[in-house]
């Protein structure tokens with residue numbers, strides 16, 4: 161019987177998986193302990209597994225299935241393009257209509273002045289492109305030494321050498337020789353965990369001014385760019401205080417440092433606008449895109465680049481690109497996704513229906529004795545778990561233990577919430593309805609109760 165038939169017993173699938181499949185960010189012990197969960201189908205906001213459970217996916221896969229699972233139109237778009245032209249490259253003076261159409265559509269949706277797209281296969285690849293592009297830009301402008309990039313601790317920008325180096329995950333930097341030279345990290349604007357007694361507004365300014373100090377230390381003539389997500393996602397949904405981004409913007413302008421807004425999670429409606437930069441009032445020179453670009457139906461990422469940088473880069477041969485840059489099937493699928501987002505007014509649904517309903521539910525979950533607060537921006541949120549709400553204290557046990565327990569309790573209650581350390585992450589498909597948010601609330605409360613009881 162074919163493995164793809166979904167009819168093999170779960171134990172057999174788990175054994176084959178354990179024998180041959182190496183998983184990202186997973187230890188083998190973890191897999192052996194519980195057995196890997198085999199996901200078989202998706203429809204709307206629900207997943208099915210090989211045991212027949214119906215699981216509400218409050219993570220949109222990995223923050224990406226913005227339009228929900230099981231969209232026939234996406235299948236048709238992929239099939240049409242596969243029949244027509246399954247692959248051609250965009251090197252050597254060639255192009256094809258899906259890449260042209262998608263680039264043009266993205267230029268239409270992006271903030272003013274961002275009119276050019278360099279395609280990649282993923283967010284990691286796109287951020288590697290950005291690193292090389294900003295360095296090449298300054299070199300072509302006669303300032304090759306303006307090559308250092310500043311990022312933030314606990315940021316996630318991907319797993320490749322460049323993107324992983326720009327990320328600020330210390331546990332990633334412990335492996336494989338990261339960060340590469342020329343990358344620097346300042347503290348993140350995480351008031352909940354690091355703000356102490358200070359007012360959030362003061363804390364936001366203090367954290368932004370670390371960028372000023374770091375640029376002064378390195379010399380503005382040596383700093384190419386600052387990279388950050390509008391709202392840090394995989395770091396734990398860290399919504400910066402309102403004072404943070406205006407100050408960052410001012411500092412970058414003062415020192416002539418480029419801003420790369422990593423929109424891999426925030427883009428395509430997650431924060432209630434097309435891009436998180438619009439929600440947070442940022443004026444980036446480059447935006448990194450992936451995930452919601454195709455709602456995860458096909459692997460595609462890219463960089464949306466401002467006119468000034470594109471003009472310089474296009475004037476030379478930029479010796480960079482990927483076999484799958486602008487892959488025709490992925491581009492056609494992404495374009496269909498953008499059409500669905502527009503034709504179904506999904507951003508209006510987020511702003512008027514889903515985000516307010518989610519906020520209401522989060523306020524209820526935020527009252528749970530295990531939850532120390534609510535971090536939320538549109539349709540991305542986190543609930544930090546704490547043994548003591550008033551002081552926002554950490555647990556005495558290792559960080560992540562309570563979060564892991566809660567994630568497992570979610571699984572047991574047919575819900576996917578991911579944990580980052582001891583924060584529970586919520587990032588559901590944007591099309592989620594108020595009724596489905598009620599189901600999420602019931603299951604999340606039960607998972608929190610179960611975790612609370614187990615911790616006692």
Ligand code: PLP
Pocket residue numbers: 281282283284285287316317318319389393394422423424425450451461
């Ligand atoms: N940037 C951000 C903000 C991300 O969240 C991610 C992935 O989670 C990436 C970049 C890397 O994207 P990919 O996994 O497609 O390489």
